[in-house]
Amino acid sequence: xxxxxxxxxxxxxxxxxxxxxxxxxxxxxxxxxxxxxxxxxxxxxxxxxxxxxxxxxxxxxxxxxxxxxxxxxxxxxxxxxxxxxxxxxxxxxxxxxxxxxxxxxxxxxxxxxxxxxxxxxxxxxxxxxxxxxxxxxxxxxxxxxxxxxxxxxxxxxxxxxxxxxxxxxxxxxxxxxxxxxxxxxxxxxxxxxxxxxxxxxxxxxxx
Ligand SMILES: C[S@@+](CC[C@H](N)C(=O)[O-])C[C@H]1O[C@@H](n2cnc3c(N)ncnc32)[C@H](O)[C@@H]1O
Ligand SMILES: Nc1nc2[nH]cc(C(=O)O)c2c(=O)[nH]1
Ligand code: SF4
Ligand SMILES: [Mg+2]
Numbered sequence: 001x002x003x004x005x006x007x008x009x010x011x012x013x014x015x016x017x018x019x020x021x022x023x024x025x026x027x028x029x030x031x032x033x034x035x036x037x038x039x040x041x042x043x044x045x046x047x048x049x050x051x052x053x054x055x056x057x058x059x060x061x062x063x064x065x066x067x068x069x070x071x072x073x074x075x076x077x078x079x080x081x082x083x084x085x086x087x088x089x090x091x092x093x094x095x096x097x098x099x100x101x102x103x104x105x106x107x108x109x110x111x112x113x114x115x116x117x118x119x120x121x122x123x124x125x126x127x128x129x130x131x132x133x134x135x136x137x138x139x140x141x142x143x144x145x146x147x148x149x150x151x152x153x154x155x156x157x158x159x160x161x162x163x164x165x166x167x168x169x170x171x172x173x174x175x176x177x178x179x180x181x182x183x184x185x186x187x188x189x190x191x192x193x194x195x196x197x198x199x200x201x202x203x204x205x206x207x
Contacts, residue, residue, distance in 0.1 A: 009089035014061035023201030031075035040084040052083035067096040081107040090116030110135030169197035
């Protein structure tokens with residue numbers, strides 16, 4: 001039977017939640033509790049968490065319960081990811097987290113309207129479903145996945161749209177990491193407004 005997901009965000013399809021170290025981007029190396037919501041229709045062929053795509057497979061879970069779990073960990077930072085978390089109204093969840101003194105970070109493609117109260121927004125734009133202007137305007141970091149050479153042009157297109165303070169990252173697509181990392185290294189040396197982001201958790205063999 002299809003999920004009836006309430007639009008007030010009080011219940012959300014939760015795939016998994018785990019305490020680990022942020023592996024990517026600006027906050028790399030910091031402990032955080034990850035909340036992975038199910039559901040995504042962006043369709044990146046190289047997505048490393050395709051099991052998240054079908055929201056129906058992931059139980060509707062009370063946002064209050066998710067917050068209670070998050071409070072148990074020493075780090076007062078939560079990363080909301082997915083799937084595509086902005087499919088859902090995240091106002092209620094993020095209010096609850098912030099009321100508990102927890103900083104709220106999101107990983108998003110930006111393909112759906114911005115909801116929630118965020119201390120940090122990581123925008124990772126996708127060619128398969130372009131990001132919306134309100135998410136682009138709120139991004140603290142732009143993290144472009146490099147699958148082939150054409151992604152450098154895609155990266156520059158979005159760098160021109162984000163706020164001036166937005167941090168700029170190029171991250172190799174994992175299955176093409178051997179081929180793309182050297183190209184990213186050369187690109188960053190030639191265009192130093194960019195930095196390289198590696199999926200350090202995959203090298204460390206942690207979640
Ligand atoms: C699985 S996505 C979930 C959040 C959101 N749907 C998004 O794409 O930003 C989390 C992060 O992993 C990145 N990612 C996904 N698959 C990847 C891969 N094969 N190699 C490198 N990064 C990947 C995404 O671009 C995003 O920054
Ligand atoms: N350690 C770790 N860091 C991450 N940063 C973003 C992730 C994600 O899948 O959104 C992720 C993840 O899955 N694990
Ligand atoms: S938008 Fe994110 S979760 Fe959705 S397919 Fe792309 S990488 Fe995977
Ligand atoms: Mg991941």
